[in-house]
Amino acid sequence: MSDEVKKFFSTYGDFVKKVTSEPSLDLDALKQSLEDVESKSPIESARLMTAALGLGSETGEFVEIVKKMFLQGKPPSEENIFHMKRELGDIMWYWVTACSALDLDPFEVIKENQDKLEARYGEKFEVQRSEVRKEGDL
Numbered sequence: 001m002s003d004e005v006k007k008f009f010s011t012y013g014d015f016v017k018k019v020t021s022e023p024s025l026d027l028d029a030l031k032q033s034l035e036d037v038e039s040k041s042p043i044e045s046a047r048l049m050t051a052a053l054g055l056g057s058e059t060g061e062f063v064e065i066v067k068k069m070f071l072q073g074k075p076p077s078e079e080n081i082f083h084m085k086r087e088l089g090d091i092m093w094y095w096v097t098a099c100s101a102l103d104l105d106p107f108e109v110i111k112e113n114q115d116k117l118e119a120r121y122g123e124k125f126e127v128q129r130s131e132v133r134k135e136g137d138l
Helices: 003-018 027-040 045-071 078-101 106-121 127-131
Strands: none
Touching: 027 045, 045 078, 078 106, 106 127
């Protein structure tokens, strides 16, 4: 690696550290952040962290199968469908863990999602409604 490239990565590494939050850099600050969240809310920090990390990784595994089928010639076989089914089960497990960590009823979360999408789209999906949303429609 050239000295110029090494200098670039060193400079960029310094920049990245400057714009990174303290709890992302320091274990004691992270512990304090977890304690602060738990003391100020009904959120169970450890369960929520488990859910968030699990949702990200399991979703990635599901996406990997889809990517390989559509972009790399992996066959849409029963075996691959079964593999996706298992990943969806893992996603559901972490999703319910997130609901529990946030003290949310999973059925209410589903209903809220349905209400939000009905308000946005009515009876039929329209691209315009997905791209240009009303104020407050997240």
